[in-house]
Amino acid sequence: MSEKEFNQNGDITPDSADSESKKKSEKTEEITEPEIKEGRNMAVLSYIVPIIPYFYKDKDNKFVKFHARQGMNLFLVLIIYTVVYNILTATIKVGHILNRGGAIIRITPWWVTFPLSLVGCALAVMDIMGIVQALNGETQELPIIKDLKIFK
Numbered sequence: 001m002s003e004k005e006f007n008q009n010g011d012i013t014p015d016s017a018d019s020e021s022k023k024k025s026e027k028t029e030e031i032t033e034p035e036i037k038e039g040r041n042m043a044v045l046s047y048i049v050p051i052i053p054y055f056y057k058d059k060d061n062k063f064v065k066f067h068a069r070q071g072m073n074l075f076l077v078l079i080i081y082t083v084v085y086n087i088l089t090a091t092i093k094v095g096h097i098l099n100r101g102g103a104i105i106r107i108t109p110w111w112v113t114f115p116l117s118l119v120g121c122a123l124a125v126m127d128i129m130g131i132v133q134a135l136n137g138e139t140q141e142l143p144i145i146k147d148l149k150i151f152k
Contacts, residue, residue: 030062031066035062038058038061039058039061039067040063040134040135042056042061043063046064046068046070046071046072047074047130047134050071050072050074050075051072053067053068054068066139067133068151069151070142070145071130073145073148073149073150074126074127074130074145076151077144081120089116092109122144130142
């Protein structure tokens with residue numbers, strides 16, 4: 001009974017996970033094909049320069065609105081990442097390297113820059129995923145960004 005539940009008539013109904021996926025697919029069905037075709041370029045642009053779609057002439061295009069929200073959420077996460085990256089790489093310095101002039105140079109260790117670089121690569125991949133989804137006419141939410149939803 002974990003995968004299927006019985007209703008009052010004894011018929012098998014899908015579990016809540018299946019019904020949630022149906023709700024998501026119903027949500028994407030609200031966007032019509034002409035909206036997708038008309039707003040595809042602006043949806044792609046929302047991942048490159050996220051503020052521009054907010055000045056789009058057709059404010060009622062649901063496809064553009066969806067990708068504009070995704071692009072702005074990703075952009076805000078990127079700003080936060082950049083601030084954290086700059087603070088950590090500026091403050092965490094170890095090691096002394098003497099050059100020929102005798103000056104001491106302090107460097108940021110690899111164990112700080114490597115994880116931060118991986119996060120940056122993940123954000124770049126999500127940006128590319130958003131562009132590909134916009135080009136394909138899809139409205140699937142990006143992995144980490146879907147939980148944040150700063151712009152709704």
